[in-house]
Every structure is written in C-alpha cells, then in structure tokens.
Amino acid sequence: MADFELILRGGTVVTAADTFRADVAIRHGRIVSVGSGLGSADRIIDASGLLVMPGGIDSHVHLAQHAPPGTPQMADGFETGTRSAIAGGTTTVISFAVQPRGASLRESVRDYHTKAEGQSYCDYGFHLIVTDPTPTVLGQELPALVMDGYTSFKVFMTYDDMVLNDRQLLEVFDCARGCGALVMVHCEGYDSIRFMTERLERAGKTAPYYHGASRPQSVEREATHRAISHAELVDVPIMVVHVSGREAMEQIRWARQKGLRIYGETCPQYIALTADDMKGFNMDESGGKYVCSPPPRDHASWDAIWEGIRTGVFQTFSSDHVLPLGAERHTGCREPDGDPVLQGRLGRPHQRQRVRRADLDQPRQDVWPLSAEGLDCRRVRRRHRAVGSEPQGSHPAGADAPRR
Numbered sequence: 001m002a003d004f005e006l007i008l009r010g011g012t013v014v015t016a017a018d019t020f021r022a023d024v025a026i027r028h029g030r031i032v033s034v035g036s037g038l039g040s041a042d043r044i045i046d047a048s049g050l051l052v053m054p055g056g057i058d059s060h061v062h063l064a065q066h067a068p069p070g071t072p073q074m075a076d077g078f079e080t081g082t083r084s085a086i087a088g089g090t091t092t093v094i095s096f097a098v099q100p101r102g103a104s105l106r107e108s109v110r111d112y113h114t115k116a117e118g119q120s121y122c123d124y125g126f127h128l129i130v131t132d133p134t135p136t137v138l139g140q141e142l143p144a145l146v147m148d149g150y151t152s153f154k155v156f157m158t159y160d161d162m163v164l165n166d167r168q169l170l171e172v173f174d175c176a177r178g179c180g181a182l183v184m185v186h187c188e189g190y191d192s193i194r195f196m197t198e199r200l201e202r203a204g205k206t207a208p209y210y211h212g213a214s215r216p217q218s219v220e221r222e223a224t225h226r227a228i229s230h231a232e233l234v235d236v237p238i239m240v241v242h243v244s245g246r247e248a249m250e251q252i253r254w255a256r257q258k259g260l261r262i263y264g265e266t267c268p269q270y271i272a273l274t275a276d277d278m279k280g281f282n283m284d285e286s287g288g289k290y291v292c293s294p295p296p297r298d299h300a301s302w303d304a305i306w307e308g309i310r311t312g313v314f315q316t317f318s319s320d321h322v323l324p325l326g327a328e329r330h331t332g333c334r335e336p337d338g339d340p341v342l343q344g345r346l347g348r349p350h351q352r353q354r355v356r357r358a359d360l361d362q363p364r365q366d367v368w369p370l371s372a373e374g375l376d377c378r379r380v381r382r383r384h385r386a387v388g389s390e391p392q393g394s395h396p397a398g399a400d401a402p403r404r
Contacts, residue, residue, distance in 0.1 A: 003039035004032070010048025014054075024052055055091025060241065060263060060265065063095045063114040074322065078119035081321065086121040094121060098129040101161065105141045107131065109150065126274035127184060128153035130172055131162045138175045146179040154184040154241070157223045158293070163190045164396045169230050170246040184265075187248065188215055188294060208278040212295035220294050221247035226229035226263055228255045237261035242320050246272045246304035253313050264308065265316040271302050304374070322323040330399070 006026040013022045013034060018026040025033040037155040054189050055319060064077040076084075078095075085093055097112040105128060117122060126209040130137065143155070155172050156162040164172065168187075176183045200206070200261065205213070224240055230250060231238045243249050243266045271297035290296060309315045 002042045004041040006043045007038055007041040007044065008045050008047045008052050011050045013052045015253040023050075040088070055086075057091050057092045057094075058085060058090050058319050058321070059094045060267075061085075061093045061095050061321040063093070063321075064112070065096060065322075066098050066100060071260055073140035075293075076321070078124065078325075079121075080123040081123065083117075091122045092124065094125045096129050097126040097150075099131050101132045101269045103132070105137050106145065109145065115220050126150060129162070130155055131164075131177075133164065133168050133172050138171055142175050142181075144181050146181050151180070152182045152184060153171040154186065155177055156186045157227065158186065158188040160192040166226070166230065169227070170234060173230055173236045173254055174239070182237055183231075184237060185227045186242070186293075187220055187227050187240050189226075190217045192219045192222070192238065208291050209280075211293075212278060212297075214274040215294060217245050217297065217301075221243060221251060222249040224251040228252070228260065231262060232258075232260055237263065239263040239265055239316070241265045241318075242270075242292075242294060243305070243308070243314070245297040245301035248294075249304055249308045249313055256313070261302050262285050263316070264314040265318055266305050266308065266314050267318055267320045269296055269320075270305050274298050274302075282351040294320075355380055 004025040004027050006028075008024040010023065011020070013020055014022060022034050023036055023038050024047075025038045027098055061081065062074060067073045067075050082093060085091075092229055093344040095112070095116075099108045099110045109126065109128065120252040128142070128150050130142070131191065146356060153172070153176070155164050155169060157164070157169070173183055177183075193215050196216075196219075200210050200214055220243075224243075225239065229236060232255075238261075240248065240252055243252070244262050249264065252262050269292055275298065276292045278297060286366055307316075309317065348399075
C-alpha cells in the first residue's frame with residue numbers, strides 16, 4: 001500500500017515566507033508532508049520546473065445572488081463560478097448571503113448554503129449583506145451568526161433595494177464593534193447618484209458611457225469620507241471595497257495616517273478598463289459589459305491604484321465577480337467530465353467552515369504590500385486569514401447598475 005495518494009515531485013514550493021525545492025505529499029485531500037524522499041504514492045506528478053504554491057483566495061465574489069425584480073439575474077451559480085475559479089488557480093471564494101428587505105438574515109444564510117451545497121468545486125464561505133437592520137437582526141441574528149463564524153458583513157450606501165441611511169449605518173457599525181466583526185462598505189452617495197441619473201435621463205443620455213458620468217469620483221469620495229467618519233465615531237474597523245481611483249483612495253490613506261482602522265480593497269477592472277470602454281455601445285452591445293459600480297475611471301486612476309497597491313493603502317485585491325444573465329462566460333475552462341482534479345473537488349465536501357473571530361486590529365484577509373522592486377519571498381510574508389483558515393501553517397446608463 002502506498003504511503004500517500006499523491007506526491008508532487010521536484011517542484012519549487014512557494015510558501016508564505018520562503019521558496020525552496022521540495023516534494024509535496026497529499027493524503028485524504030490534504031497536504032501532510034513537504035520535503036524530499038517522502039516515499040511512495042498512488043499517483044506522482046512531475047512538477048520539475050514548475051511552481052507549487054497555495055491556491056488563490058478571492059474574497060469578493062457574487063454567486064447565485066438574489067436580484068430584485070427588474071434587474072438582471074446572476075448568470076453564475078456556485079457550479080459555474082467555482083469551476084472557472086478552480087481552473088484559474090483560485091481554491092477559496094467568499095460570496096455574499098444577501099438579506100432581502102423584510103426577510104430573516106438567518107434564513108437568508110440557510111438559503112445560500114442550500115444553493116451552494118454540492119455545487120462548489122472549491123472551498124467557499126459567506127459575507128453577510130445587511131439590508132434591513134431591524135432590532136431583531138442587530139440584537140439577535142447578527143451576534144449569533146458572528147458566533148457561528150460569519151465574521152464579516154457588508155452594507156451599501158446606494159442602490160434602491162439595499163441603501164442604508166446614516167443612522168442605520170451607525171447601528172450596524174455599533175453591532176459589529178460589539179461582535180468583533182469587520183464591516184465592508186460600498187461607498188457611493190445615493191442621493192447624488194439619483195440626482196445625476198435623473199438629470200442625464202432628462203437629457204436623453206442613457207448609453208452605457210453615461211453610467212460613469214452619473215457617479216464621478218466625487219460621489220465615491222464623499223461617501224468614503226462619510227463611512228470613515230462613522231467608523232471613527234463608533235471606533236470600529238471597516239473595509240472600503242472596490243475603490244476605483246485616487247480620490248477615495250486618499251481618504252483611506254488619510255484615515256490610516258490618523259491611526260484609524262480603515263482598510264481598502266480594489267479590483268482588476270480599475271487597472272484594466274477606463275470609461276472610454278463604455279463608449280459607442282448600447283446596452284445590448286458590448287458597452288454594457290463594462291458597466292460596474294463604481295465605474296472604471298481613466299489612465300491616471302490606474303496609476304493611483306497601482307500606487308495604492310505598492311504603498312499598502314489596499315490590503316485586498318479581489319475580483320468582485322458578477323456575471324449578469326446573458327453575458328459571455330469564461331472560455332477555455334476545464335470540464336468536470338474526464339478531469340480527475342475537478343471530479344475530485346466536486347465530490348469533496350467543500351462547504352461552510354467555521355472561521356475565527358475577526359481581530360479588531362486586522363481585516364480578515366490581508367496581504368502585506370509589495371515593494372516597488374517586487375516580491376522577495378524570503379522577506380515579505382503573505383497572510384490569508386480567510387474562511388476555514390487555521391493558525392498553522394441592462395440598466396439605463398446612470399441608473400444603479402446590478403454590479404454589487
């Protein structure tokens with residue numbers, strides 16, 4: 001009988017702190033030994049000349065998410081979304097369990113677990129989206145859910161079906177402080193966006209390009225500053241998600257220089273797209289595929305985002321993956337039939353896992369910033385404290401688009 005199920009032999013192993021040549025042995029789907037001369041295995045993969053490294057963690061995805069009436073439904077559920085993730089080397093995703101207004105948050109979490117059960121190719125967990133912070137939700141459901149391991153939740157400062165007013169934001173922040181949870185905030189000013197949207201619609205400017213015009217950087221900057229001010233008042237850590245450019249980024253930098261526990265996230269679209277990508281199209285053409293909120297900015301914003309990544313303004317770089325129904329899916333992904341890796345992952349119980357309570361001094365996912373010279377694996381440590389981790393080692397332009 002072989003010692004292990006699988007050995008990856010002769011690769012260059014990349015850990016959180018070092019890079020070295022070694023074999024990796026796997027038993028029951030887990031890494032159990034790293035070294036040389038590890039013995040026999042049912043299957044041996046020659047990894048010579050290849051990097052053997054941990055899978056990626058995408059801490060901001062939207063899979064099988066409830067969409068209110070009148071908005072595009074999500075095309076990706078857990079089966080298709082995680083199949084694409086695992087094909088690209090991402091082995092953990094954290095999606096969102098949305099509380100529809102008037103619904104129980106606890107029941108919403110159960111519903112999302114039902115959607116994911118048996119469908120995921122990789123490990124997954126949930127952030128909670130709070131849209132209706134009633135006394136029951138704040139006093140009973142959220143504290144109990146945090147104790148169950150759901151240590152982060154998200155709130156919105158825009159979208160008709162999700163926006164919270166300032167009093168509600170403060171109440172959610174105060175609940176998070178008492179529970180030891182981290183609050184993620186979508187920072188865009190609701191009233192400013194409605195004002196700009198209605199003005200653009202009256203002028204007949206409804207093409208995708210004007211989605212960006214309806215929510216300029218000042219709208220994101222104002223909301224970011226307001227969220228930071230609320231967090232300072234309550235003394236709670238928050239993460240400002242999907243930051244699109246310099247103006248909001250500088251609010252985070254200012255807060256951190258004051259010693260506030262404010263963290264930032266940015267996404268690929270803000271270093272790969274500009275507002276010009278939405279020009280010349282109707283919503284049923286390619287331009288609509290570039291609509292997201294906050295919208296893509298300009299090349300100067302690319303430079304700002306890269307600066308924020310290098311200097312540690314951003315602790316998380318996530319996809320914010322949302323695929324509206326009818327959009328093109330990923331191509332070139334492996335199919336589960338005939339692929340033993342995907343078959344094996346789908347057959348394993350990748351589902352909810354208990355997480356540790358959030359450290360009030362750190363976000364739950366954090367990456368040490370890279371220097372301008374690049375990554376030296378012997379000096380720069382990466383830490384991913386995500387779900388299940390253990391200490392060991394086609395809306396009119398300008399309207400609120402469905403991008404979460």
